[in-house]
Amino acid sequence: MINIGIIGCGRIFNKHLSAIKKNKNFNLSAICDVDANAFKKLGKLDVNFYLDITKMVNNENLDMVTILTPSGLHYKNFLKVNQSVKNILIEKPLTTNSTHAKKLYELSRRNKNNVFVVMQNRFNKPIIALKEILNKEKLGKVFLTSVRVRWSRDEKYYNLAKWRGTKKDDGGVLFNQAAHHVDMMTYLNGPIKKVTAFKNNFIVKNINHEDTIVAAIKFINGSIGSLEVTVATRPSDLEGSISVLGSKGSVEISGFSMDEIKHWNFYKKYKKPHIKSHNHIYGIGHVQLYREIFKAISNEKNIAPTVKDGYENVKLIEKIYKSTK
Numbered sequence: 001m002i003n004i005g006i007i008g009c010g011r012i013f014n015k016h017l018s019a020i021k022k023n024k025n026f027n028l029s030a031i032c033d034v035d036a037n038a039f040k041k042l043g044k045l046d047v048n049f050y051l052d053i054t055k056m057v058n059n060e061n062l063d064m065v066t067i068l069t070p071s072g073l074h075y076k077n078f079l080k081v082n083q084s085v086k087n088i089l090i091e092k093p094l095t096t097n098s099t100h101a102k103k104l105y106e107l108s109r110r111n112k113n114n115v116f117v118v119m120q121n122r123f124n125k126p127i128i129a130l131k132e133i134l135n136k137e138k139l140g141k142v143f144l145t146s147v148r149v150r151w152s153r154d155e156k157y158y159n160l161a162k163w164r165g166t167k168k169d170d171g172g173v174l175f176n177q178a179a180h181h182v183d184m185m186t187y188l189n190g191p192i193k194k195v196t197a198f199k200n201n202f203i204v205k206n207i208n209h210e211d212t213i214v215a216a217i218k219f220i221n222g223s224i225g226s227l228e229v230t231v232a233t234r235p236s237d238l239e240g241s242i243s244v245l246g247s248k249g250s251v252e253i254s255g256f257s258m259d260e261i262k263h264w265n266f267y268k269k270y271k272k273p274h275i276k277s278h279n280h281i282y283g284i285g286h287v288q289l290y291r292e293i294f295k296a297i298s299n300e301k302n303i304a305p306t307v308k309d310g311y312e313n314v315k316l317i318e319k320i321y322k323s324t325k
């Protein structure tokens, strides 16, 4: 049994709680949040509660810690637990800058921590089907990979917490909303060689970063792609999608969080998998993520996203921002 302590019990907490409850190998022992009200709002939970991270890791016998604090605090909170807890899961993005991501990556290797990052969309069934098709080269020569994140986040959303909409702790739309989609481009089509991007703040007033960014991308394998991310879609979310076009066919995974097969078309017929869309912005991949983490902890073959994946993701997002005109 893996005893877990969770740090931060805000909006994403329930996704982790229900994933832990659905995995018999995990047990939630303790929660830490600097805000006691955040814990109270969860209702009755049979766990120990702490206001201080160090106290929690010193008092509890934890096998794993899950960090769900604002993104800009991930690195600082990692440093409070990495000496005493072996397994650490960090919500996306790993950090909001590559200096912290590099240190986190190096420290975790030196201390032999197992560090994982949440990339739950990798476990969406349509993505698994597309990955298989790509591995078997059934799409032929891939030449175009495009991502569209057309979501709606208004002033009310950014007022939910002080860290939201700040460059330091939120990081901007690529770190906060599109970290998954940037990861998906490289997960499916390999590393990126070159990028040129444009960004602007068009609509959302109470944030100090862009609300929209568009990038043209060249992959190391020679193919090209585009990335379009906005939180200024009005009045509501439109899509979170990825399409991959190859010489033998084309696939588009759409819905709000890349969970619905919108287009599945090949010269040679490959049966379109029947997959029910879950229609939730955070998806349902957290359950599978914890399963994969358990396999990793047990030294079994697994596809849990690692600290290296998180580090590469942060470096790439920074590279896209640096390329903005």
Ligand SMILES: NC(=O)c1ccc[n+]([C@@H]2O[C@H](COP(=O)([O-])OP(=O)(O)OC[C@H]3O[C@@H](n4cnc5c(N)ncnc54)[C@H](O)[C@@H]3O)[C@@H](O)[C@H]2O)c1
Binding pocket: 007, 008, 009, 010, 011, 012, 013, 032, 033, 034, 035, 038, 053, 068, 069, 070, 071, 073, 077, 091, 092, 093, 118, 120, 161, 176, 281, 282
């Ligand atoms: N995987 C996904 O799809 C997904 C979705 C939403 C959020 N997230 C990520 O999860 C993280 C949290 O997001 P959220 O929406 O739950 O934020 P939130 O603001 O709702 O919750 C954060 C919680 O952390 C607590 N906190 C802050 N500093 C702390 C500290 N030092 N020690 C302990 N607790 C502390 C806050 O009091 C708050 O309760 C972010 O990194 C975000 O990017 C991921």
